[in-house]
Amino acid sequence: MNxxxxxxxxxxxxxxxxxxxxxxxxxxxxxxxxxxxxxVALALVAPAALAYLVFVLRPIVLTFQYSLYKxxxxxxxxxxxxxxxxxxxxxxxxxxSIVHAFELILxxxxxxxxxxLFTANTIRGFAASKIALVSRxxxxxxxxxxxxxxxxxxxxxxxSNGVVNQILRLVxxxxxxxxxxxxxxxxxxxxxxIGAWVLFGLCMLLLLAxxxxxxxxxxxxxxxxGAGSWREFFAITLPxxxxxxxxxxxxxxxxxxxxxxIIYISTQGGPGNTTLVPGLEIFYLAFSQRQVGMASxxxxxxxxxxxxxxxxxxxxxxxxxx
Amino acid sequence: xxxxxxxxxxxxxxxxxxxxxxxxxxxxxxxGGATAPTPQATNGGAGTATAAxxxxxxxxxxxxxxxxxxxxPLPKDLADEFTKQYxxxxxxxxxxxxxxxxxxxxxxxxxxxxxxxxxxxxxxxxKEGLLLNLDSYAKAFGWDTWPAxxxxxxxxxxxxxxxxxxxxxxxxxxxxxxxxxxxTLAQKIGMTQPPxxxxxxDALLQKAKDAGIVPIAQFNGGATGGFAFPLQDLMxxxxxxxxxxxxxxxxxxxxxxxxxxxxxxxHLQQWVKSGYFAxxxxxxxxxxxxxxxxxxxxxxxxxxxxESGNLDKQMAGNAGFFLMPPAxxxxxxxxxxxxxxxxxxxxxxxxxxxxxxxxxxxxxxxARTIDVQVGGSHPMGPVDAFMPTIDANTVTxxxxxxxxxxxxxxxxMDFIANATGAIYAKSWTPNLQKLAAGQEDAATLLKSVQAxxxxxxxx
Numbered sequence: 001m002n003x004x005x006x007x008x009x010x011x012x013x014x015x016x017x018x019x020x021x022x023x024x025x026x027x028x029x030x031x032x033x034x035x036x037x038x039x040v041a042l043a044l045v046a047p048a049a050l051a052y053l054v055f056v057l058r059p060i061v062l063t064f065q066y067s068l069y070k071x072x073x074x075x076x077x078x079x080x081x082x083x084x085x086x087x088x089x090x091x092x093x094x095x096x097s098i099v100h101a102f103e104l105i106l107x108x109x110x111x112x113x114x115x116x117l118f119t120a121n122t123i124r125g126f127a128a129s130k131i132a133l134v135s136r137x138x139x140x141x142x143x144x145x146x147x148x149x150x151x152x153x154x155x156x157x158x159x160s161n162g163v164v165n166q167i168l169r170l171v172x173x174x175x176x177x178x179x180x181x182x183x184x185x186x187x188x189x190x191x192x193x194i195g196a197w198v199l200f201g202l203c204m205l206l207l208l209a210x211x212x213x214x215x216x217x218x219x220x221x222x223x224x225x226g227a228g229s230w231r232e233f234f235a236i237t238l239p240x241x242x243x244x245x246x247x248x249x250x251x252x253x254x255x256x257x258x259x260x261x262i263i264y265i266s267t268q269g270g271p272g273n274t275t276l277v278p279g280l281e282i283f284y285l286a287f288s289q290r291q292v293g294m295a296s297x298x299x300x301x302x303x304x305x306x307x308x309x310x311x312x313x314x315x316x317x318x319x320x321x322x
Numbered sequence: 323x324x325x326x327x328x329x330x331x332x333x334x335x336x337x338x339x340x341x342x343x344x345x346x347x348x349x350x351x352x353x354g355g356a357t358a359p360t361p362q363a364t365n366g367g368a369g370t371a372t373a374a375x376x377x378x379x380x381x382x383x384x385x386x387x388x389x390x391x392x393x394x395p396l397p398k399d400l401a402d403e404f405t406k407q408y409x410x411x412x413x414x415x416x417x418x419x420x421x422x423x424x425x426x427x428x429x430x431x432x433x434x435x436x437x438x439x440x441x442x443x444x445x446x447x448x449k450e451g452l453l454l455n456l457d458s459y460a461k462a463f464g465w466d467t468w469p470a471x472x473x474x475x476x477x478x479x480x481x482x483x484x485x486x487x488x489x490x491x492x493x494x495x496x497x498x499x500x501x502x503x504x505x506t507l508a509q510k511i512g513m514t515q516p517p518x519x520x521x522x523x524d525a526l527l528q529k530a531k532d533a534g535i536v537p538i539a540q541f542n543g544g545a546t547g548g549f550a551f552p553l554q555d556l557m558x559x560x561x562x563x564x565x566x567x568x569x570x571x572x573x574x575x576x577x578x579x580x581x582x583x584x585x586x587x588x589h590l591q592q593w594v595k596s597g598y599f600a601x602x603x604x605x606x607x608x609x610x611x612x613x614x615x616x617x618x619x620x621x622x623x624x625x626x627x628x629e630s631g632n633l634d635k636q637m638a639g640n641a642g643f644f645l646m647p648p649a650x651x652x653x654x655x656x657x658x659x660x661x662x663x664x665x666x667x668x669x670x671x672x673x674x675x676x677x678x679x680x681x682x683x684x685x686x687x688x689a690r691t692i693d694v695q696v697g698g699s700h701p702m703g704p705v706d707a708f709m710p711t712i713d714a715n716t717v718t719x720x721x722x723x724x725x726x727x728x729x730x731x732x733x734x735m736d737f738i739a740n741a742t743g744a745i746y747a748k749s750w751t752p753n754l755q756k757l758a759a760g761q762e763d764a765a766t767l768l769k770s771v772q773a774x775x776x777x778x779x780x781x
Contacts, residue, residue: 066352074428075450077351093748160602182543182605184759268545271604271755272762287425289744290446292352 060303067296073286077293084297094298097276098305100188101257104277107192108199108256113248115196116203117241121233123204124211136208140201147198151265154194155181158266181267187274194262199255203248210244211237246317250310257306278302376462376681377674384675385412389430389439392417394628396494396662396697397440403688404679411675421545428452435667437676441491443743444665448478448490454666456489459677465489465684468704472496475660475736484736485571492680493661495699498725498734499551499626500645500657502633502717507535507621508642516644519651520559520589527598530621537598539620542758543605547739547751549590549758551624551658554738555646556586558656563735570741572779578738579768585649587757587764594758604755627721628662630698634716643720645727656733657724660740661702694718700725742778749774 067084071077088094119139123132142150157163158180165177180190218236227235238245260279263269269276269284278298286295390397401413416436418426424442431439431452447453460466465473472493479487503513511533517523530537541548557566561582569576593599600606600620615623616636633641645655666676683689684703691710693701698718701707712719728734739746749771756762762770 062352069352071352072428072446072450073353074432074452075353077353079351159605179543179602179605182602184604184756184761267543267605270544270546270751271542271759272752284747288747290428 063296063299065296066292067300069293071292072290073292074290080293084294085301087294088297088301093273093276094278094281096273097278097281100275101259101277103188104192104195104256104259105253107189108195108259109249109252111192111196112199112203112252113245115200116207116248117238117245119200119204120207120211121237123208124237127212136205140205142198143201143205145198147261148265150194150198151262154197154262155266158190182271184271184274187267187271191263191266191275194266195255195259198262199252203252206244206248207241210241214240242317246314249313249317253309253313254306257309258302278305377459377678379408379411379672379675379678381410383410383412384672385414386437386672386676386679387434387670388413388415389423389436390415390417391420391423391440393419394697396692397664399692399696400494400683400689403692404682407682407686407688411679431667431669435669435671437666437670437672438664438679439667441663441665443740444476444491444663445478445482445484446743447665448488449480449482452668453490454668454670454673456492456666456677459681460489463677463681465492465681468702471734472661472702475740476663483572484740485567485573491661491663491665492677492684493663493702494680494683495693495697495701496659496661497626497628497699498657498659498721498728499555499624500643500721500724501555502615502623502625502629503642503644504615504618504621504637505640505642507618511535511621516642517647519647519653520556520649523647527593527622528596531597536600536614536620538593538622538624539600539606539611539614540603540624541606541608541611542603542755543607543610545747545751546607547746547754548606548608548611548624549603549754550737550739550746550750552593553587553590553754554658554735555624555656556589557583557738558733558735559646559653560585560589560649562654563656563733566735566738569775570736570738572741577772578775579772583768584764587767591757591764594760599758603758626658627699627718627725628697630716630718630721631696632698634698634718639715641717643717643724645724654731654733655724655727656731656735657728658737659725659728659734660736662697662699694722741775744778745771745775748778 068080068082069077070080070084119135123135126132145153159165160177160179160182164180168174168177178186180186214236218240219232222232222236258279259277260283263275263277263280264283267275269280279302282295282298282302285291285298388397388401398415401415405411405413420440420442423440427439427442427447428450430436431447441447441453444453456465460473473489474485476484476489476491476493477487478484478490503516507530511526511529513526513529517526527537538552540552554566561580565576565580566578566583569578600614606614611623611625612629612632614620616633627643630643645657648654664680666673670676683693684701685707687708687710690701690703690708693699694710694712695718698721700722701709712722739750753762753767753770757764757767
């Protein structure tokens with residue numbers, strides 16, 4: 001290892017002068033071996049890198065390029081400069097959709113994470129028993145159901161004669177029944193509930209995995225010191241799962257800001273744009289209105305927005321860990 | 323450390339080169355390479371000039387690639403009958419929902435050109451040169467001798483404005499809209515004949531409500547703005563159809579915000595306030611509306627005669643139809659009426675045969691019978707063409723009779739949802755949903771739609 005390092009330093013040239021004792025031929029042989037090793041490494045990385053380039057980086061670059069044009073997706077395009085971005089700011093539909101996305105964070109992130117913490121902590125108490133296994137499985141199931149199926153199922157449940165309203169009538173709350181997904185004041189929260197239901201299982205499982213790593217001795221020590229379960233939770237459990245919490249928040253916040261499928265299936269942005277989110281708007285712009293340039297501009301803006309929210313989130317959870 | 327730095331440099335350099343080469347293609351403007359074909363250049367065998375003899379499907383085996391809307395049996399039944407009569411012609415049918423067809427249309431027409439395709443709003447498709455100019459066929463088959471109003475909506479000029487210019491599509495039939503009612507429920511509230519005036523209609527709605535019957539189920543949920551049906555019916559009840567058509571065809575200076583249209587929108591708003599609509603219209607999709615109506619859960623729906631055949635089957639003898647009554651007794655009748663448009667891709671390999679099929683649908687007796695019995699709507703074609711006999715008790719017979727009435731009163735209009743490619747999804751739908759929820763009044767509705775319209779046709 002040392003030898004290799006030296007060689008590398010020699011090749012690097014900057015600090016290598018003192019080490020350049022090897023004769024030219026040996027140096028060339030080493031250089032060749034290094035190159036070979038490098039080539040092997042590159043060859044191993046290449047397929048993944050290529051896929052990443054073709055399917056991730058290239059579309060991003062192209063999206064950015066499209067966002068600078070006025071283009072209907074088929075015919076000739078005209079250069080538009082930054083006018084698509086300017087239009088984004090002016091369009092009230094678009095700014096409204098971004099507000100909705102932030103409102104969804106409450107349902108897609110905060111509620112699932114809070115509930116996940118609570119459930120995981122409860123299950124941790126009887127982690128070894130069969131009940132824990134069953135409840136874990138049951139609560140995780142929504143995560144493996146395709147979002148489209150979840151959307152369809154929930155739009156039945158929430159319809160005017162759906163199970164939700166039937167139960168409400170059964171318990172004498174017939175007065176508040178309504179078409180939850182078709183009401184201006186409840187459509188967005190109703191969509192949020194679907195998201196919370198889907199994402200709750202993921203958060204619970206991640207947090208439970210985090211909690212299972214905690215050394216039981218910590219809890220014993222705390223109990224000896226007279227800590228109650230409340231205290232245990234805040235002093236031991238919560239700090240120990242900070243990283244998992246970070247992952248949960250990141251994933252769910254991205255889900256909220258970039259949501260599409262659940263909403264496309266359940267409300268399609270209606271009624272009256274109350275559940276319109278950027279993901280849906282991008283889709284409508286590109287495929288219904290055929291304004292590919294505008295759709296691309298919104299996509300770029302959405303990507304920047306997601307990064308702007310998620311990167312600080314990452315920093316917070318990382319920093320406090322180190 | 324420095325070895326790693328060396329490797330990193332390598333990787334960065336390679337990646338840079340790779341990104342460079344991959345995005346080099348991106349340097350040219352998107353869509354520039356694939357220039358839109360001009361209809362004439364790709365007319366294939368048809369040729370705009372050589373239209374002396376009407377084209378046929380020949381005798382060699384032909385497979386027509388056909389892209390249709392799912393959920394309606396008419397195109398398939400017609401295709402089957404055609405294959406029976408012309409055994410060398412087979413159909414390769416792909417089905418999608420109308421929304422999907424709308425989204426796919428330009429791509430499909432450009433990349434995988436079908437010989438026959440159900441078309442969405444077609445201004446842009448024609449403008450982009452994706453659709454075959456059918457003028458030569460119209461001359462060869464004599465379509466230009468049919469009533470001009472049948473083909474008007476399928477003409478698009480070079481700026482994408484409809485109503486005039488070359489013909490870019492053909493109808494399998496032309497549909498018409500109005501009010502369907504459930505006869506059993508109508509009896510319960512003492513409705514013995516269709517209302518003759520708007521006031522009579524209002525009285526019926528109130529009677530139904532008082533009897534605990536949902537007066538109207540109307541789809542208006544999700545991305546659908548089905549309130550456009552009653553609204554436009556009310557518009558033609560209060561005013562003439564002409565100015566509405568002008569607006570749809572984007573005639574200069576046309577506006578939807580006219581005094582009579584305002585009266586119509588206010589009337590609709592009054593219906594909402596009076597509770598004449600089901601309370602969950604804003605989450606009701608088209609299929610739900612149909613199933614509720616068929617199950618007898620609402621007295622009226624605003625819909626089109628494409629359901630006539632279906633209703634004759636599913637509620638035989640129990641469904642009735644009337645045109646929206648005029649605001650004053652003795653006034654003229656009007657209705658939305660539009661052809662079930664099918665187009666031929668500009669690059670379609672079997673354009674001649676596809677055109678021959680479209681002509682056959684309009685002129686063959688068997689085809690016209692299927693058109694009426696399965697499709698429920700009036701076939702295209704000359705005024706004096708063959709019509710199948712229909713049982714007078716069916717709702718199909720009533721819709722056909724209503725069609726004749728509209729023709730007589732010159733009250734046929736295109737759909738207000740077809741004015742621009744985006745007006746329905748981006749303007750009518752959200753605004754009508756707001757009206758249905760009491761979030762917006764009639765005046766605001768028309769003002770917002772007009773503003774959106776101007777932005778859309780301006781861009």
